[in-house]
Amino acid sequence: MYQYNADDTAFLVERVDQFEKQLKRYLAGDLDALKFRSLRLRNGLYMELHAHMLRVAIPYGILNTEQLRALADVADKYDRGFGHFTTRQNIQYNWIELPEIANLLRDLSAVGLHAIQTSGKAMRNITADPFSGLTEDEVEDARPYCELVRRWFNIHPEFSWLPSKFKMAINGAKLDETALQIHDLGLKIVKNDAGELGFASYVGGGLGAAPMVGPEIHPFVPVEDILSYLESVLRIYNLKGRRDNLKRLRIKFLVREHGAAEFAKMVDEDWQHGKDDPELKLNMEELAKLKQDFALPVKPLDLGDFKDTLDINYSIWKTNNVRAHKIAGYSVVNISLTQLGTAPGDATSGQMRMIADLADKYSNSELRTTKRQNLVFPYVRKDQVHALWQDLDKSDLASPHHGTLAHVVACPGADYCDLAKAVSIPIAQQVQQRFDDMDKLYDIGPININISGCENSCGHHHIADIGLLGLKKNEQEFYQITLAGETLQETIIGRKLGRSIAGAEVVDAIEDIVNIYLENREEGENFVDAFKRIGIAPFKEKVYG
Amino acid sequence: MVEDSEIISVVNEQGKVIELLSVNEWVANVDSGVKSGKGVVVTPADDVGLLQESLHKIPLIALDFVSFDDGRGYSQATLIRKRWSYSGEIRGINAHLDQLQFMLRSGVNTYDLQEQYQGSNEHDYTHGFSICYQVAANNADMKEKF
Incomplete structure (x- = not known):
């Protein structure tokens, strides 16, 4: 590593x-x-x-x-x-x-961790696919590029005092686990017709009070030119981004104001001066070195006629939490930190140490974190998955609801955050209590619920199947519901269901929504596809009718 | 909205008083500006592209960093110093202690700190970092890694 x-x-x-x-x-x-x-x-x-x-x-x-x-x-x-x-x-x-x-x-x-630019009007930590390097059909492992871009934005002399925060995502896989089009700048690793690697760039996405899907600004930036290209995007934003209107600071408003085509032209004009500057070319030697450093630490395993243990609870957990690995003999294991009865994403120091011990034992001492607030073990031998599950179970970390309705994503909300208008964690817990039957959850299938305590949208409610946004009306907490947002195949901002719902009634509304889905879905149809087919009307009718 | 800088003159590196014109004044009076040895003061909202044509005739360019969170001056300095290879004095005026290294790396070579920072240890902030991760107008004294 x-x-x-x-x-x-x-x-x-x-x-x-x-x-x-x-x-x-x-x-x-x-x-x-x-x-x-x-x-x-x-x-x-x-x-x-x-x-x-x-x-x-x-x-x-x-x-x-x-x-x-x-x-x-x-x-x-x-x-x-x-x-x-x-x-x-x-x-x-x-x-x-x-x-x-x-x-x-x-x-x-001392262990290479820091809090540099995790907030403020600067370039932020890059979001990456937690399965980078592990997926069979990915175009390219994004991690070496993430590292080179991370270095570049550290205390950048020109771009450290931007009009607003600037979030980036880099994805090298076919499916988009990063939600890159809701970032200020998303880079998708692509191959051109000649088989050369480059980046398609999307600028001006974002959530918040004015959610936007970032449009494509350049279809193919060659790998070696990526830093000069990023400099041009950032320079246009730094010089021309709004600084006078506090509600219009993000780059999405600059892109919207000019239109994607005009914005692309502005970037391109600046880039003409930088792209041939030999100093700004990506250091390809360093890239090659990083590719070695990030090479997968495991080789294909021949497990012969290995048969996994049959156990109903283990099987349910495995279906929801374990995914395929591109290296034969290995699996990728998701460990859900949103356990029943605890705050989503929270982990105690004891749990962290226990998970570290297990990662030493089962996953080459490496872990990944995800936007669904999970930890991922990237290198688990298939014949050790059952033993890992047993160890997790002993520590109450084997609840099998990853990817189910009970796996609620939530920001810290008004219990902890000064900005929040409403609580998030107690609502998440109520949802978990309402849907605590594993058979029912299994039947409902993969639906995700995300909760944000305010319009800053840290809970990513806009891109969930069922999204909740906390509001305050007359000192009472209300929730605006959005439906059928997604990012994995394409980026769609969830549609507003209607008027906001009082905190005491919101879990009933969620149950209504789930029931409409269950009554209407066709075989194997997920929430977003069912929503696209039947529209918002039946949901509205059930919840408000 | 163009805000005029309140600074009307600076003392240059050689100890000579240089009167400053706004970008618009300079562009409208390049010849007389050159003759009378006037410099130019640039505010964050100014378009430094207007200076490009007569850039090398300007004896001194003062960039105004008065607002702590307004980072346009760093791009202005980079364009003037790095892209257009200006070799004269770029003065950071109304400068902030905590931003000195950012300013100097962007191409500013002299500065006037705001009064509130009098008596501070400037070296902590001009040389706070010994390692840098990106190309810049001036990475002197820094170990580069990129």
């Missing part, structure tokens, strides 16, 4: 040293709150309702077990013994004391 060298670690330490000086100046009254806000956000630090929240990056979603143990240690030493895995492959701590922050970040730098 790829690891940072001494230079990278030195850089992380320099960053902590600088932030510590800034924090001291702020605490001494020598740095005003507004400037400190801008600086602390770029170091992942939010000042929240009850305490301070720190968002730590898990760059493109990859962790080794040493790093996971360090995250567990941070949870114990500086927090209240747990962390929240987010929908954007980060982890958040909610109870951080300001004077401790530099020590915390130094602890993390």
Whole structure:
């Protein structure tokens, strides 16, 4: 597995040293709150309702077990013994004391982790396919490209004070696990007719109050030109993005204002000056080296006539949580962190250490994180999946509801977040309680429910089969429901069902929606396809009728 | 909306007072500007493309970094220094301590800090990072990795 060298670690330490000086100046009254806000956000630090929240990056979603143990240690030493895995492959701590922050970040730098640009008006952690390198039909393993782009946006001298945040995704697979068209910039790895690799670029996607699907801005940027291309997109945004209207800061508004074709022309004009600059060509030697560093650590296995254990509970779990691996003899295993009765994405330090031990034992000491707040074991031998399941079961981590209705994705919501208008976690728990029968869940099949506590949409409600957006009306919590959003095959923003629904009634409404689906679906038809066929009317009628 | 900078002159590297014209004033009066040795002050909203044609006649360009969160000056500096190879003095005015290294790497070579930062240890912020991960107008003294 790829690891940072001494230079990278030195850089992380320099960053902590600088932030510590800034924090001291702020605490001494020598740095005003507004400037400190801008600086602390770029170091992942939010000042929240009850305490301070720190968002730590898990760059493109990859962790080794040493790093996971360090995250567990941070949870114990500086927090209240747990962390929240987010929908954007980060982890958040909610109870951080300001004077401790530099020590915390130094602890993390020792294992190559950091909170650089996890917030603020800067380029953010790249979202990547958690199954990169593992899927049979992918065009290319995205991880080496993610690493090169990650390096490039670190403390970029020109693009660190943007009009707003800037989120990127890179996908090399056929199916889009990254939801790249809801990012400010999504790169899809493609091959041209000559069989050469490049990137199709999509700019101006986003969720929030004005959700947009990012249009294609360039069909094919050759691999070696990607950095000069990114510089041009960022330069146009930095110079021409709105800075005067707080509701129009994101690049999606710039793209919408000019139209995709005109925006593409603006980028292209700038790019003509940069694309032939030899300094801006991607370092192909470094790319080749990274490809070696990211090479899969396992070889095909001949398991002979291996027959897996037959057990009903194991089989249900396996159907929902285990997927095919491109290397013979191996499986990819999803571990759901949204256990019944706990907050989605939350893991205790004990669970983190236990999962680290299991990843050492079963998965080459490597894990991935996903936008559905799961952890993934990327290299599990097929003849050890059952043993892993038994070990997970002992720790209550084998609930088989990954991909089912009970696997609710949720932001921390008003229980923890200053911005939230409504709670998320209690609603997720009510959904889990309502649909707690595994046979029923199995019958319903893969439906996803996502909950965001406010329009910032951290719970990605727009792209779920059933999305809930928390609102506040007359001090009461309400939820706006959206239906049939998706990203895997194509990107569709969910349709609004109608007027928002009071918190006490929202789980009934979800049950109504599920029932309409069950009554109407054709054999093997998923939620989005059924919705496309029957339309929104029957759902409306049932919920409001 | 074009906001005029409040700075009307600076003392250049050689200790000489240089009066500053706005971008529009300069473009309208290039010959007399050159003759009287005037420099140009650029605000974040200015289009530096207007300066391209007469760029090498300008003795000093002052970029105004007055607003902490407005990062347009870094792109302006990069265009002027790196893309158009301007070799004269680029002065960062109303500069902020915490942004010095960003400014210098983008091509600014001299700066005037805002008053609030008087007495601070500038070296911490001009040389806070010894490693960099991207091409820039000026990576002097830095170890490059990309």
